[in-house]
Amino acid sequence: MILSENVTSESLLDLISNKTEVEALRSLTELFPGQVAFSSSLGYEDQVITDLILKNDLPIRIFTLDTGRLFEETYKTLQRTNKRYDTKLEVVFPKNDSVEKLLSEKGPYSFYDTVENRKECCFIRKVEPLNRALQGVKIWVTGIRAEQSGNRQEMPPIERDDAHDLFKFHAILSWSFEQVKAYVKTNNVPYNPLHDKGFVSIGCAPCTRAIQEGEDFRAGRWWWEDESKKECGLHAR
Numbered sequence: 353m354i355l356s357e358n359v360t361s362e363s364l365l366d367l368i369s370n371k372t373e374v375e376a377l378r379s380l381t382e383l384f385p386g387q388v389a390f391s392s393s394l395g396y397e398d399q400v401i402t403d404l405i406l407k408n409d410l411p412i413r414i415f416t417l418d419t420g421r422l423f424e425e426t427y428k429t430l431q432r433t434n435k436r437y438d439t440k441l442e443v444v445f446p447k448n449d450s451v452e453k454l455l456s457e458k459g460p461y462s463f464y465d466t467v468e469n470r471k472e473c474c475f476i477r478k479v480e481p482l483n484r485a486l487q488g489v490k491i492w493v494t495g496i497r498a499e500q501s502g503n504r505q506e507m508p509p510i511e512r513d514d515a516h517d518l519f520k521f522h523a524i525l526s527w528s529f530e531q532v533k534a535y536v537k538t539n540n541v542p543y544n545p546l547h548d549k550g551f552v553s554i555g556c557a558p559c560t561r562a563i564q565e566g567e568d569f570r571a572g573r574w575w576w577e578d579e580s581k582k583e584c585g586l587h588a589r
Contacts, residue, residue: 359383359519360512361508361510361511361512361519364380364510364519364521365508365509365510367379367380367383368380368509368510368521373401373404373523373524374404374408374410376521376523377404377405377408377410377412377493377521377523378408378410380491380493380521381410381411381412381491383491384490384491385411386411387488387489387490387491388411388412388413388489388490388491388493389412389413389414389415389485389486389489389491389492389493390402390405390412390413390414390415390492390493390494391415391416391417391482391485391486391492391493391494392414392415392416392441392495393416393417393495393554393555394416394426394429394430394433394544394554395495395544395547395553395554396529396532396533396536396543396544396547397495397496397497397524397527397532398495399429399433399536399541399542399543399544400495400524400527400532400535400536400541401493401495401523401524402414402433402437402441402541403437403535403539403541404523406437406439407437407539412493413442413489414439414441414442415441415442415443415444415485416430416441416442416443416444417443417444417445417477417478417481417482417485418443418444418445419446419477419478419555419556420445420446420451420477421477421556421557421558421559422556422557423544423546423554423557423560425544425545425546426544426546426554428545429542429543429544429545430443432542433542436542442485444481444482444484444485445481446476446477446478446480446481447476447480447481450476450480451476451477454472454473454476461558463558463559464558464576467577467578470559470574470577477556483516486516486518489516489518490518490519491518491519491520491521492513492516492518492519492520492521493520493521493523494520494521494522494523495522495523495524496522496525497522497524497525497526497527497528497529497532498525498526499528499529499569500553500569500570507522507525509521509522509523509525509526510522529552529569546562549562550562550563550564550572551563551572552569552572553569553570553572553573555573559573559574560572560573561575
């Protein structure tokens with residue numbers, strides 16, 4: 353086993369090479385005990401990873417961000433997930449004073465007005481809470497898949513995130529959407545029913561819509577903005 357203080361992206365890639373997702377996750381927890389965390393949006397991909405972690409009793413902290421603007425279906429998915437696995441996923445909230453200030457000064461729908469306003473809302477409700485949740489974490493597990501967007505096609509399974517001083521492990525990076533759906537069905541994994549209504553990538557209710565046949569995977573997120581700006585800042589590279 354390599355020493356954690358000498359870890360690089362390359363050494364981690366060597367560590368997980370030719371291993372299954374569960375084997376790779378287990379190896380990372382052995383290298384960084386108590387310092388591996390998974391951030392779940394409770395979407396299809398993240399429910400797959402939650403199932404892999406909890407069914408195999410992997411010592412990985414699972415948390416989700418409650419922005420205060422989630423769909424009712426998302427909250428129900430959280431409830432069903434906790435019941436199915438007899439667990440309590442950690443819920444992280446934005447800072448109350450920041451949300452109060454935003455709504456008092458700009459109103460509840462300022463994000464429709466400008467990209468800057470939308471990114472401000474995303475920062476307050478998602479980015480800042482995530483930054484807090486990742487303090488002390490050395491391996492951040494994500495549900496990113498390569499086919500989700502153009503800028504994710506060339507991502508390696510493990511990459512350095514200097515902004516958070518950690519490594520990100522995209523556990524199912526190479527999986528297709530069909531593989532994800534098949535896993536969910538075969539393993540009876542709880543999932544957000546909005547997926548059955550054309551919602552592929554599910555975020556905050558005012559900023560997410562169903563996509564039409566032939567549309568890009570991310571078309572339902574911030575649909576009123578230019579395609580090149582469709583990131584909230586959680587996975588800025």
